[in-house]
Amino acid sequence: MLPAHAHEYYVPTLRISHPWCRATPAGAPNAVVCITFDEVRAADRLVWVETPVATSAELFDGTVARPVDFAIASGRDTELGEAGTVLRLTGLTQALQLGRSYPLRLVFAQGGEVAATLDVAYASLR
């Protein structure tokens, strides 16, 4: 569910396409971040997510939250979306307003780190 071709980021092992989230109402504690990993040349793991607009990040399967450690298989596209196990920013320090973008630092076990941008691309569902 991506807007038309947008910003891509690269580590040596894979491409990260257009991290995005929905706008959050004031006081909302969390935001789900959607990202597609493609052009995966070597298996890797997303092991750290950091942004100035949240205190931390986690993976959440609807019941259990765990630290960010997300496997990305070689040779196929992998998506973190709004369903199933999601990547969630927690402890939002501000409402994420529609149309804005914020720094998003991603760290991969093999590929290292990349400075990406998180786009607030859609209105809140509520």
Place this chain on the structure above:
Amino acid sequence: MASRHTKSHLALAALAAIGSSGLATAPTLASAAGKVPGKYVAGDFHNHTTCSDGSISMQKLVNKATTQGDGTFGLDWFVQAGHGGSGNRNCTLTEDQTLSTPVYPVTPQGPTTTWQNTTPPVQPKGLVSGTAPNQVMWRWQSIQEFQYPLIEYLNAFKNLPLFLGIESVVAGHEHASMSVITGQIPLSLDTATLPTAPNYNLNGSRYTPLGSASSLAQWEYCFDRNDVDTSRGNTTVGSASGNNWTCVVPGSANEADASWNATAQKLIPTGSGLGSGLGTKGHLKTLEAMKWMVANHPNGSYYVPAHLERAGPFNPDSNNGFNVEHLRNFNNAAPNVAFGFETQPGHGASSDRGEYAVLRNGFVGSATNVDSVGGTTYGGTGVYGAQVGGVWDALLGEGRNYWFFASSDWHNRGSFGPDDRRTTQDFLPGEYQRNYTMVRNGSDKLRPQGIVDGLRTGNNFAASGQLIDRLAFVACASYPGPAAKSNAAVEAIAVAAATHNTDTDVAGCATMGEKLKVRPGAEIVVSIVVRDPAGTNFSPYAFPNPSLLQIGVNQPINAPVLDHIDLVRGMVGGYRTPGAADYAGEWPRNTAWLRADGTTADLSVVPAAAKNTSAMVVKTFSGSAVTPWAAVQSGVDNTTFLKMTYRIPAVAASQYVRLRGSNLPASVPFETDASGNPLADVYTNASNPARLRIPCTTVQTTVIPAGAPYTGTAIDGCPAHLPTVTIPASGNTPAYTGKAVAFDVAAWSDLWFYSNPIYVEVSGSTTVAGVR
């Protein structure tokens, strides 16, 4: 200073023979036969809405770009261009009542509403991609069925020269700004009666246009790398209901090409990884795209690679950037279409200016990422255009018609909203960078054809931060005896042109994008007249320019002053031969060019294909030079212009001259070198705070309430969004801890303009084949 062009049509009178130095009233200009009268008009052709990956509706973007008023930027012409490929958001749903029009009133749904969530739902056509209610719509459909009707309606409703283009995702490369204008904005629109209410019987659109963007939509389907729809522009794949496009190019292999997809009736190069040849196959498809434009829309197309250094060098096995040989290939295949590049990218306020960065790009075949070519921008311009003697001069040194353009590449304002005057990402169209294009419309209104014709001629200059808003750049031949031309005579021609916002039409003289044919031994009299507008520009910052404070110059950021103009001259040696050793060559990669300390190598490490070592600054004009420029008052509106002249003696070989200018003198720490060349922008790129080097020390006292956009224009100190860093001691400069120049402050502090060249073709020397 909000630069506001008057649109009056000028009656031109006889030329006064002699001007004079010092303050003088400019004479009026004689009209010679040949050129339809025109004027320089400011525009932008690369920007995004939510139909692409932008953040606002078409209506809001058009309003921001073209309306004259606070927080809007009054461009004279505007091409709305989003990415090719697909998207799932409906950019025709506008944000609020202020943007309502009779046919597109505001609704409860905004521009990030997906097509299928729109009320009533809009169903994407073609190959299904994504899942309901978020299925994507191919851009050919959104352009053809939704964006074009809206832009035609706005064009007529607002009486503004608006039309559509695309920022194409390029097969084999990254992106290019392009359009096919055939069918758009027909003459019949002039006298049409617009509807006064929406037509809700249409499938999501509200207006039945008189024209169409079907040619542009077809191009997008056929040639955009991200459009992998195979439906031929039809309702579904395999259906015969719809556009039934085929993408054959006369004289090409087409169906016999290994990349041809019979279902889609277009080339779809496949393969991935080392040895796949994907990049090469893609480049060949892009050349087919050029040939298609030449065959079908030879006078109604343009193709301008965008931020062409950003994705690194060309990769034969993937989609990365552009080397010089690819630009030559484009210009060879389609000289009237592929006539320039956006080497001055948008994203001017980003944490990496232009979004050019060190180790930015994945690169098949390399264990590590590769830099954007040049590693960063240089005074906001990519290395291809910024480096004297580099790629642009290599192309001009062949005598090509290959012009310099700038764009906003507007997407969003980073951590600020679209109405805020601060930004940590992009400027809006017209706010910071402007293309000033000579459009010869006579007494007619501005139309797409005139604008495209103007871009094609190269009679265009680009300026950031409203550093200048008028330019006359004239070269005249002078011979001994009765045919001698004095400085004053040529200056008078240039003064008249600049003060009337037009160009020259005098025998024996030429301007940007033209060539002056001379005999050997001629003296070339080059006159330049500019207006550095009085007052403030669109910057919201009123505090002293921190870059200039480093050298003791106290100048408000929002009232920049042109410091100097450089005249660059290069020799013309003729077109290079494909396959020859000096045709192709990659710019030095990574630290082979941009070193870890932010310094760069020199042209000695650049391959012959990518440089023209004859190019150099031959003259610098300023107010403090030995022969300073002179002020002259316009006889039209009494504003102040600056005039200056240089004589090139006894030419023996074909050559060109071009201009650049800046508000920054030479030797501004971390901004310019001792020769006035722009340094790498790494020292103001917030992505690496450890490398920031220019203190921003003025304390802000302006109160900006939290939670509301700042819409004023007088922030009196370094804003809160600038990084706080510790800059180590260096030499006699002590360590500093505090705010550093970055983001939009960096861009507003560091302003440049670039002209396009004037060619001089000396008989018996090399023919300037790219210009008639």
